[in-house]
Amino acid sequence: MFTEDHGPVPAGRPAQAAAPHLTNFDVAVIGGGPAGSAVATRLADKGWTVVQFEKDRHPRFHIGESLLPRTLPLLEQLGVLDDVARIGVTKHAAEFWSSEHGRFVEFPFAEALDPNPPYAFQVRRSEFDELLLRNSAAHGVAVKEGWRVESVELDAPDSCRLVARDPSGQATHWQSRFLVDATGRDTFLATRLATKTRNKQHNSAAIFGHFRGAQRREGRAEGNISIYWFEHGWFWMIPLRDDIMSVGAVCWPYYLKSRRVPVDEFFLSTIALQPQVQARLAKAELVSDVTATGNYSYQSTGMYGRNYLMVGDAFAFIDPVFSTGVHFALSGAFAGADAVDAALREPARATAHLAAHQRRLKRGLKTFSWFIYRITTPAMRHLVTNPRNMFRIRDAMVSLLAGDLFGKTSIHARLSLFRVIYYLHVLAAPRVNLAAYRQRRRNVDGPELRAESATHAGDSR
Ligand SMILES: Cc1cc2nc3c(=O)[nH]c(=O)nc-3n(C[C@H](O)[C@H](O)[C@H](O)COP(=O)(O)OP(=O)(O)OC[C@H]3O[C@@H](n4cnc5c(N)ncnc54)[C@H](O)[C@@H]3O)c2cc1C
Numbered sequence: 001m002f003t004e005d006h007g008p009v010p011a012g013r014p015a016q017a018a019a020p021h022l023t024n025f026d027v028a029v030i031g032g033g034p035a036g037s038a039v040a041t042r043l044a045d046k047g048w049t050v051v052q053f054e055k056d057r058h059p060r061f062h063i064g065e066s067l068l069p070r071t072l073p074l075l076e077q078l079g080v081l082d083d084v085a086r087i088g089v090t091k092h093a094a095e096f097w098s099s100e101h102g103r104f105v106e107f108p109f110a111e112a113l114d115p116n117p118p119y120a121f122q123v124r125r126s127e128f129d130e131l132l133l134r135n136s137a138a139h140g141v142a143v144k145e146g147w148r149v150e151s152v153e154l155d156a157p158d159s160c161r162l163v164a165r166d167p168s169g170q171a172t173h174w175q176s177r178f179l180v181d182a183t184g185r186d187t188f189l190a191t192r193l194a195t196k197t198r199n200k201q202h203n204s205a206a207i208f209g210h211f212r213g214a215q216r217r218e219g220r221a222e223g224n225i226s227i228y229w230f231e232h233g234w235f236w237m238i239p240l241r242d243d244i245m246s247v248g249a250v251c252w253p254y255y256l257k258s259r260r261v262p263v264d265e266f267f268l269s270t271i272a273l274q275p276q277v278q279a280r281l282a283k284a285e286l287v288s289d290v291t292a293t294g295n296y297s298y299q300s301t302g303m304y305g306r307n308y309l310m311v312g313d314a315f316a317f318i319d320p321v322f323s324t325g326v327h328f329a330l331s332g333a334f335a336g337a338d339a340v341d342a343a344l345r346e347p348a349r350a351t352a353h354l355a356a357h358q359r360r361l362k363r364g365l366k367t368f369s370w371f372i373y374r375i376t377t378p379a380m381r382h383l384v385t386n387p388r389n390m391f392r393i394r395d396a397m398v399s400l401l402a403g404d405l406f407g408k409t410s411i412h413a414r415l416s417l418f419r420v421i422y423y424l425h426v427l428a429a430p431r432v433n434l435a436a437y438r439q440r441r442r443n444v445d446g447p448e449l450r451a452e453s454a455t456h457a458g459d460s461r
Pocket residue numbers: 030031032033034035036053054055056062063064065066067147148149150182183184185186188206208248293296311312313314317320323324325326327329
């Protein structure tokens with residue numbers, strides 16, 4: 001049993017006078033982000049009764065605006081692909097600015113090993129998440145918006161119990177056979193179960209906001225996500241509808257820790273450190289709050305128990321560089337819904353179903369993590385900006401960037417070859433790469449940071 005203060009119930013606590021009224025569902029989902037809405041929709045489609053709690057009210061701002069091609073078939077199965085296309089900007093490629101060549105190096109999704117679909121979308125998450133939550137309700141899920149889950153009990157024989165505070169502040173009591181935690185970075189269960197671990201291999205922070213009037217790329221490149229390295233990390237530029245550009249800098253925490261001025265001023269001075277980003281924003285106006293967010297690389301040691309499962313960021317989050325967050329959230333939700341369905345039908349085999357799901361997802365995370373940990377190293381920067389397609393290794397990289405990790409495409413052997421080439425590059429320039437490695441270790445072990453945001457006139461969200 002767990003209480004609000006995240007600890008076990010102390011022995012000897014007096015029993016409650018009267019049992020509270022319990023409302024019953026097959027599955028309770030905590031969280032109304034992409035992971036929560038997808039898992040709830042899928043389970044309702046399979047015939048289970050589902051209640052979904054979201055503490056906020058949609059539309060609400062969320063970061064994570066660049067989607068991957070491989071997410072599109074999942075959106076289609078949820079029945080929202082046309083709606084997402086309507087709110088999105090079409091993204092044909094990811095591109096990295098090469099200061100060596102003075103131009104972008106593009107990775108067009110049409111050149112992936114399996115180029116289907118050859119594009120994705122950039123979306124405002126306020127619109128995207130609302131669409132998915134409304135869709136969840138349309139599929140029969142009992143959506144409780146503005147309801148915060150405060151405590152859960154997982155140790156009753158055939159059920160989970162939870163307490164949720166309704167919008168008027170009243171505590172309400174619920175019972176379900178299974179619980180899905182989709183609370184994102186709040187990591188509701190991992191925090192209470194003390195299974196959340198800081199990623200010892202990675203550590204970063206981000207500062208971001210929306211601009212109006214930024215210079216957009218031309219033609220088919222207009223919807224590309226543009227990535228630029230700079231001395232403290234890297235920038236993203238993500239074009240959204242209505243002439244809005246999402247701009248963010250993902251930095252080592254020491255850099256954000258050096259801030260002595262208001263967060264929006266710091267953001268603008270950070271942008272001034274990257275001439276290409278600054279040039280594209282020369283005529284643009286900051287139209288949103290600027291948000292700074294602290295160390296976010298973590299993982300729970302396990303994602304499931306007999307009657308619960310964590311999906312999306314509630315289980316793990318590494319880094320945004322490959323725009324994988326929403327894809328992992330939805331892939332985890334789809335596979336997770338199958339595992340929960342199987343667990344409810346065959347309780348005796350619940351653990352086997354959930355274990356198989358965990359193995360698959362952890363493997364995907366591991367593949368991405370190897371690239372993420374090295375993205376700012378000299379060897380990786382060289383290979384990304386000078387891609388070679390020997391044995392279709394470059395096309396496998398495009399497949400990785402498209403999120404093609406959980407299908408049948410044979411990318412793993414080619415990515416292993418890429419790793420060999422990477423280490424050969426490291427060996428070819430040992431001093432510079434050793435220095436980079438040591439600096440990286442210092443950065444990873446660096447200071448902890450807390451999230452913060454500042455208000456700036458206007459808000460495009
Ligand atoms: C700087 C940065 C940039 C990123 N960029 C990208 C990107 O370009 N593309 C991409 O795909 N991903 C990106 N991500 C990752 C992406 O934001 C997440 O991976 C994604 O939102 C995970 O979805 P989720 O449904 O698991 O969690 P969330 O989207 O966080 O949803 C969790 C929901 O649970 C609700 N909740 C929490 N606690 C409770 C409670 N107790 N009771 C009720 N409700 C609760 C929250 O209000 C929230 O709505 C980025 C992340 C960061 C930090």
